[in-house]
Amino acid sequence: MRVPLSWLLEFAALEPAGGQPGIGLSEAGLSGAVAAEVGRRLTAAGLEVESVEQVGHDISGVVVGQVRHIEELSGFRKPIRYCRVAAGGGSERQVICGAVNFSVGDLVPLALPGATLPGGVSIGARQAYGRTSEGMICSAAELAIGDDHDGILVLPADAPVGADFAGYAGLRDHVLDIAVTPDKGYALSIRGVARELAIAFGTDFTDPADLGLPGDVETVSADVYPASIEDASACDRFVLREVRGLDGTRPAPLLIRVRLARAGMRSVSLAVDVTNYLMLELGQPLHAFDRARLSGPVVVRRARPGERLETLDHVIRELDPDDILITDSSGPISLAGTMGGPAAGTWSSRRRISPPREPRG
Numbered sequence: 359m360r361v362p363l364s365w366l367l368e369f370a371a372l373e374p375a376g377g378q379p380g381i382g383l384s385e386a387g388l389s390g391a392v393a394a395e396v397g398r399r400l401t402a403a404g405l406e407v408e409s410v411e412q413v414g415h416d417i418s419g420v421v422v423g424q425v426r427h428i429e430e431l432s433g434f435r436k437p438i439r440y441c442r443v444a445a446g447g448g449s450e451r452q453v454i455c456g457a458v459n460f461s462v463g464d465l466v467p468l469a470l471p472g473a474t475l476p477g478g479v480s481i482g483a484r485q486a487y488g489r490t491s492e493g494m495i496c497s498a499a500e501l502a503i504g505d506d507h508d509g510i511l512v513l514p515a516d517a518p519v520g521a522d523f524a525g526y527a528g529l530r531d532h533v534l535d536i537a538v539t540p541d542k543g544y545a546l547s548i549r550g551v552a553r554e555l556a557i558a559f560g561t562d563f564t565d566p567a568d569l570g571l572p573g574d575v576e577t578v579s580a581d582v583y584p585a586s587i588e589d590a591s592a593c594d595r596f597v598l599r600e601v602r603g604l605d606g607t608r609p610a611p612l613l614i615r616v617r618l619a620r621a622g623m624r625s626v627s628l629a630v631d632v633t634n635y636l637m638l639e640l641g642q643p644l645h646a647f648d649r650a651r652l653s654g655p656v657v658v659r660r661a662r663p664g665e666r667l668e669t670l671d672h673v674i675r676e677l678d679p680d681d682i683l684i685t686d687s688s689g690p691i692s693l694a695g696t697m698g699g700p701a702a703g704t705w706s707s708r709r710r711i712s713p714p715r716e717p718r719g
Contacts, residue, residue, distance in 0.1 A: 359535075359536045359537075359538050359545060359546055359551070360533050360534070360535055360536075360620065360621045360622045361533065361534045361535075361536060361548060361551050361621070362531050362532075362533050362617055362620040362621060363392075363393055363396060363531060363532040363533070363534065364528060364531050364617075365548050365617055365620075365639075366396070366534075366548060366551060366552045366555055368552075368564070368566075369548065369549065369552035369553075369556075369563060369564045369565070369566055370552040370553070370555040370556040370559070370561065370562075370563055370564075371556065371559075371561040371562045371563075372392070372396075372555075372559055372561060390412060390532070392532075393410045393412070393532035393534070394410060396410075396534065396555060397410045397534055399555070399558040399559065400534070400536070400551070400554060400555060400558060402558070403554050403557065403558045404542065405536050405538075405542065405545055405551070405554060406536060406537040406538075406539065407534050407535070407536050408535045408536065408537050409534075409535045410532055410533070410534055410535075411532065411533045411534075411535065412532055413502075413529070413530075413531050413532070413533055413620060414476075414502075414524055414529030414530040414531055415530050416474060416476060416477075416478065417474065417475060417476060417501070417523075417524040417529055417530075418473060418474045418524070419469060419470050419471075419472050419473025419474060419481070420467050420468065420469045420470070420473050420475070420496065420501070420522070420523040420524060421445055421446055421467075421468050421470060421520055421521060421522060421523055422446070422465055422466075422467065422468070422513060422517045422518055422519055422520060422521045422523055422526060423443040423444060423445050423446075423451070423465070423466050423467070423468030423495070423519065424443065424444040424463070424464070424465050424466075424519045425441055425442075425443055425460060425461070425462050425463060425464050425465075425466060425495075426441075426442045426443065426444050426450065426462065427441065427442040427462060428440070428441050428442075428461070428462055429441075431487055431489075434487065436456060437456060437458050438454065438455075438456055438487050439454070439455050439456070439457075439458070440452065440453075440454055440487075440489050441453050441454075441455055441495065443466070443468050443493075443495065444519055444520075445468055445470060445519075445520060446519050446520015446521070447520055451468065451470065451492040451493050452489070452490060452491065452492050453468070453491050453492060453493050453494060453495055454486050454487060454489055454491035455494075455495045455510065457495070457497070457508065457509050457510045458509075459508075459509035459510055459512065460495075460509075460510045460512050464512050464513075465512070465513040465514070465515065465517045465519065466495050466496070466510050466511065466512060466513060467495070467496040467501060467511055467513070467523045467527075468493055468494075468495055468496070468523075469481040469493050469494045469495075469496055469500075470492075470493045471483045471492055471493055473493065473494075475496070475500055475501065475502075476500075476501065476502035477502075479500075481493055481494050495510050496510070496511060497509060497510055497511055498511045498615070498625070501523075501527075501529070502619065503527070503529065503615060503616050503619040504615060504619055504624065504625050505624050506625075512609075513612065514611075514612065527612055527613075527616055528613060528616055529616065531620060533620050533621075534551075536551065543641075544641065546641050547637075547638065547639060547640055547641030547642075548566070548638060548639045548640075549565065549566050549567060549639060549640050549641060550641060552564075552566075553565075566639055566640060567640055582598075583598055583600065583649065583652070583655075583656065584655035584656070585598050585655060585656040585657070585658075586655060586656075586657050586658070587657075587658045587659075588657050588658065588659035588660075589658070589659050589660050592658065592659065592660050592682045592694075593658045593682060593694065596658045598656070600649065604628065604629065605628070606627060606628055606629055607628075608628055609625070609627075609628060609631075610625060610627075610628050610631035610632060610635075614631050614632070614635050615631065617635065617638075618631060618634055618635060618638075621638050623638070629646040630646070632646070633645070633646050643694075643695040643696070645684060645692050645694075645698050646698075647691070647692075647698075652686050652691075653686045653687045653688045654686050654687025654688075655686065655687070656684060656685070656686055657684075657685050657686070658682065658683070658684055658685075658694065659682075659683055659685060660679055660680065660681065660682060660683065661677035661678060661679055661680075661681040661682075661683055661690070662677075662679070663679065665677045665683075665689065665690055666690075667683070667689075667690040667691075667692075667693060667699050668699055668700065669693065669697045669698065669699050670697055670698050670699065670700060671697070672700075675693070677690065677693075681693060682694040682695070
C-alpha cells in the first residue's frame with residue numbers, strides 16, 4: 359500500500375491538541391524528518407513500513423503558464439505548434455509543442471529554461487523546426503503524475519499564472535510503502551493508516567467515513583434503481599447511489615489525479631478516478647455503472663457454470679462458482695470488488711486483495 363503523507367495528514371493531526379509540543383512540522387508538514395518519524399511510529403505500531411520515498415522534490419522551474427497565441431507550423435509530417443505562453447510577471451516564452459489538445463487561453467505547466475523534471479531531466483532553450491523553443495509545455499507523464507504522453511496537462515481555469523507548479527499541484531510529498539499483512543486489512547486504506555497514526559501520536563483522528571454529504575446534495579427517494587442480493591453468503595450488503603449531471607468527458611480534479619499517481623494508480627476517467635480515490639481513502643471497492651446501459655435489475659450473486667466475463671482490460675475470463683458477480687438481465691457485468699466489464703459501461707475501482715474489515719475490540 360503506497361500512502362502519500364499529505365493525504366494522511368488530512369485525517370490525523372501530528373501536533374497534540376491544545377498546542378502542546380509536538381514533533382515540529384515544517385511548512386505543509388512534509389519535511390523528511392517528519393516523514394521518517396511517521397514511518398518509525400507506524401512500524402512501532404505494527405505496520406510494516408518498508409520505505410519512505412521523497413517525491414516531487416526534484417521538480418523545479420515549472421510554472422503555471424497561459425497560452426496566448428498558437429501558430430500552426432506547416433510542412434512537417436506531424437502537427438507542430440509554435441506557442442506564445444505567459445509565464446507570470448509580465449514575461450512570455452515562445453515554445454514549440456507537438457500536442458494539439460489545448461487552445462489559446464488554456465493554462466498549462468510550463469517548464470522554463472533551466473527547469474528540472476522528474477528523473478533529473480533538464481530543460482533548456484533549443485532550436486527546432488526553424489524556431490527557438492524557450493522551454494517546454496508539459497504532459498502528465500513528463501511530470502510523473504500520469505502516463506499520458508499524447509496530450510498536454512490542461513489546468514483548471516483558476517490556476518494562478520506564474521505560480522510554482524509543483525507547489526500549486528501539491529507534487530512535493532513523501533510516500534510510505536507499507537507491506538500490509540493479512541491481519542491488518544484495515545491498513546489497505548488511508549482511513550485505516552491515519553487512525554493508527556493518530557493513535558501513535560496521541561492526537562485527533564478525523565474519520566473520512568463520518569463526514570456526511572455536502573449540504574447541497576438532494577436526497578431523492580423516487581425512481582430508485584432495482585437491486586437485490588441472490589446469495590447472502592457471498593454478499594450481505596449492497597448499496598447503490600445515483601449521481602446525476604456527471605460530465606464523463608471532464609478530467610478528475612488535479613488533486614485526485616496527483617494522489618492516485620502517488621498511490622501507484624493511473625488516471626483513467628472521471629468516474630474511474632473518483633471510485634479509485636474513494637477506495638483508497640476508505641478501503642471500500644466500488645463500481646460505477648452507466649444507468650442508461652443497464653438492462654433490468656442489478657443482482658449480486660455467484661457465478662454459474664460456464665459463465666464468462668470480458669473485463670475492462672479486454673480479457674475474457676472463465677468464471678468459477680466461487681466468483682462473486684454483479685449482474686443485470688444480460689448476465690455478468692462486473693467481477694465484484696475486482697474489475698468491471700465494458701458491457702454496461704462499467705467503471706471500477708479494484709484491489710488484488712479482499713476488502714479490508716475493521717479490527718474488532
